[in-house]
Amino acid sequence: MKKTILLSVLILVSLPCYMVRAADAPQNLAIRAGRIWTVTDGVIEDGVIIIKNGKIQTVRKKPDIPAEIEVLDFSDKDVIPGLIDAHCHLGLSLDIFGEIDETVSAVTPDMQIIDAFSPLADGVKRALSSGVTTVLLAPGNKNPIAGQTAVVKLYGQKAKDRVLKRTAGVKFSLRDEALMSDRRPTSRSGLLALIREELGNAKAYQDDKPDLRMKVLKSVVDANFPVYISAYTVDEITSALTLVDEYDLNAVLVGAEQGDEIAGLIAERNIPVIYSPLLLFSRDKDLKRVVRLAENGVKVAFSSSAPETALSDLRTSSITAVKYGLDKETALKSLTINAAEILGVSKRIGSIRRGKDADLVILNGDPLQPTSTVEMVIINGNIVYQRQKI
């Protein structure tokens, strides 16, 4: 009993930090901002964003604001689009040390990650407080053909507001983690052979016998359904490129830590990269790699790969990349529009533009300065996070 009281007191004390003002219906708002980083249309100084029915209606310097609309005054603050974490395992396990792979079978393309996602998962609130509004959910790296990814927002009253893509692609893993001593494959060559076998079977598959796994893989080899290939080292990436060439896959590389070594080969195939969280590295040599990758013309997005790093660390990755020489424009793009384009949701999110979803983050300074803090986060026109002054 005593414990319960203590716990509830603790919860009550901690609540105000995450004071979420969730309305039943999206509000109509006008935001007066010192700087609007539209990402695709440059920076607008002293502008106003008008939000209607959860969408951005107007982004301009001095629009006429209808009288009935509530105006939030952030005239000394910066507004950016909601940040997109292009690869994470959020909400897949009950706790942070839980399993994110279904390792009983090595090939599970029919498994849909969206079924496991809980909007109340650990870390969602912290992610919101750091400006992340949309994530790609993916299974882990232990299955060569792991399952279908999904793109979801971290807030939404209804599933249609929250889920951008129920299935965004199939996750493949070419990493050493996919090898196990008591399950096929046990070796790297065997791993590739297994994927080739499955894709070959999918090509030959006719719809006569219903087979969910083959149906999904058929859409990969025949209908350009995207594949997210997890590959870190040079040899893993070259293997991925061979698969892309052989089966004409619509591929996205996940991880691609050493991708800069063969950046030319990635760039000439127009394969985008969802880069590993930079917080995992400590050597200068490794931290510079993403910069070289982007400079060689590869489209890059960042990820937290949560629970490897916290979702709230996403912005830190791009700030670190800027420190190591990435130009600021690319860094901001890689957190927003690049990620949206890679995930195939750029029609709805990724920049501040008329008609797009009103997913906005308000900071008290330059978004690529580590000292800037998130003041407010808006998803679909709802204020879902507001920083409390202590």
Added chain:
Amino acid sequence: MKACVILLSFLLLMPASAEEGQPEITAVKAGKILTISGAPIADGIILIKDGKITDIGTGIEIPENAFVIDAGQKIVMPGLVDASAVPPVRGDLNEQSEEITPTFRISTALDSQSKALKRMVQTGITTLYVSPGLRNVIAGLGAVIKPTGKTPEEMIIKEDAALMVVMSMDSAYGNRIPRSQPPYNFYYRRPTTRMAIIWMLRKNFFDTQEYAKSNEKDDPDLEILASALDDKIPVRLNVRRAINIRTALKLAEEYDFQLILDECTEGYKVAKEIAEKKIPVILGPFYYYPRNLGQYEGRDINWNNAGILTKAGVKVALTSGAQTQSIDLLTAAAFAVRHGMPQDEALKAVTITPAEILGVVDKVGTLEKGKDADILILSGDPLKVTTRIEQVILNGKTVYKAERGRKL
């Protein structure tokens, strides 16, 4: 505007001038060149262009713009060919979920960033054969590679160089038979004995013969085995004991495939028979005390295995040893000489002979016109323990230079 144009043209010219800065032709001058293919050349010169040797001999005129590597009185020899090196592959070298995996290609898993490749270059190896591991009866296809390049395509010089077949006990150890408890994974399987290994081989070769007769051509495994029985791919049989070597020779005759003996620890016992059938031998590592196999397969080691086989007329290649890498290749040759192998034969056993056995002798193994410019510069006699490798040239480019205190 004008300044801009000048700057632009300057920028455009820059890469071109950088290319011109690197001379097309490299010349290596040395006091003694061991060509291996012929007699040593005193005060010789090697000309290299586009990674190939364009000329070799004495009194060759060096073009004016050539980049000259003057080795002084040092000794120059061809880059070493290791017919059984540690594959630069992470993780398991076998796909253990089955015991017959002919389509398993180790080359699909090559890791160009492997530190092992760097170390190999430092010991003078410029060409190596990489093979699947020894855990499967028919383990798969090996490839000949060079320790250079970033993608497998850049590294491989011969794909499907041999089909690895394992007759030594490695392919049976670890397999289990379900007795009291039910089987729960794929290690509960055959073979568990020597006789079952050979039975499985026979069965597969028989199936292949039947497959070759039939009209159906849809089994990728049997396709590979069929091309092995057609002599398109040599069969490399890993054997240690004399009894297995004899069985290997018999199988080769029975099914008529091109045999290469691998490891061959007790080869000296059957040297005559191997020589009669003209079967080449790739010897295993020298300091080889297989602990878990010792009782059965490593008991009868003869330090002069290489010498006895050579004397009997067998084509012998020395290796650093894929499974243990206990020794570097030049030291292995020196070791063989110490125990009775003739000097010139030992040098051939790490250069031209493995190149011949691997089927890449048109590219590597000797210093001859038209071959790849894989060259070692040594401080002295290659078979002396005190000699060190000063410089390694691979495809005409210097890839290693000895420095004092350099970390390996």
